[in-house]
Amino acid sequence: MTIPDFQSLMLPLLEYLNDEKEHSHRETIDHICSEFKLTEKEKQETLQNGQSIIGNRISWAKVYMSKAGLIESTRRGFYRISQRGKKVLNEKPVEINIRYLKQFPEFLEFQAIKYTNIKKDRDETEAESITPDELMENGFNSIQASLGQELLIKLRSNSPSFFEKVVLDLLSNMGYGEGKVTGKTGDGGVDGLINQDRLGLDKIFFQAKRFGEDTPVSASMLRDFVGTLEVNGISKGVFMTTSRFPKDAENVISRSQKSIVLVDGPKLAKLLIDFNIGVSTTKTYEIKRIDSDYFIEE
Structure with missing residues (x-):
């Protein structure tokens, strides 16, 4: 057998x-x-x-x-x-x-993370019909998906203040600049800020909501965040969550002239992995090809 x-x-x-x-x-x-x-x-x-x-x-x-x-x-x-x-x-x-x-909703979340990197979804049963390169890529994405969901589980088990620090670290690693966490009770819809220049003339406000997969960010939270940007004269904002956004999220933020980026759980997990926040490399594989130049006789 x-x-x-x-x-x-x-x-x-x-x-x-x-x-x-x-x-x-x-x-x-x-x-x-x-x-x-x-x-x-x-x-x-x-x-x-x-x-x-x-x-x-x-x-x-x-x-x-x-x-x-x-x-x-x-x-x-x-x-x-x-x-x-x-x-x-x-x-x-x-x-x-x-x-x-x-x-099961937890498995659908796992799948959502897995397919964030895949242009065309394929069921695992199609493995025999794809090339070795595609098979390796699918295996890699499965590993990344498992890691991504583990990251979300870890974040949900830690405190909200810890998640705010994670978001700050991520934005800094992404090259947006240095900043600080300002979140507290009654924070008016902002948990921290990033200074994109040394004088602090260009700022990004961010909001970090540590929710379970079954607890989406509400439209009122998005409106509060937009309102905070308006009141403070800030033109850029990032709203990150370990959960998901309501279906009308884009409509809520499109009513504002501000530049606002929404990052849900699957996208957050991918960014954390890509920018090495809370993860470390365990194995590295090299893919080699023929060096045609080597076989050219003088």
Whole structure:
């Protein structure tokens, strides 16, 4: 039997965890290998980085179901089924795959982050029809999406004041200048400012709202922010949130002559990764090509 793809592993993995006990990744691999009757050769097959293929696919099955709230990590390298996962199994699904997981809002957020960098959405089942370069890019985007959602979860678990500092660090790293956090109760719709020049003649006001995915920024908050820019004579503003904006957000800010940028959770996660805020590099891959000049004989 060939090694199952990671989507085919989702339901067997969740069923294995149905005993509600904490399981290590190592024992999970052993169980899945036994269930699918993999040969010793198949168990030993590895990726170029040395990780076993079956272990890697189980990891991704676990990641995707974790993003949907079906599995929860208990400590490093250990996990168990969640109450939602139990409920899913009670419904006796024929299979669990990416399409099935899209019913859960947390997974949709994960997908939103993943596809921020992709011009044309593709389902993972199309992998065989795309080029190796595209396959690598899709894998990279999956890793970035997982990291992005972890960033949002971390930000939501920290204090609002910490998130204001993160926004300040991000804007500074993006090259907009130095600034300070001014946010406090009754701040009038502004949490900080960036000085784009040394004399502080050109300023950017920013607002930072640390909300859960199910709590969008309200239109009244946007109007308050626009009003603050008007009152202070500031022409530029950035409104960042770990959540999302209302559908009429663009209409609200378009009524003002101010230059205002809205950054929602998925876009924020991408910016944090791109500008190295709260993340570090663990691996680097080099893609090489033939140097045609080298083969030209004199």
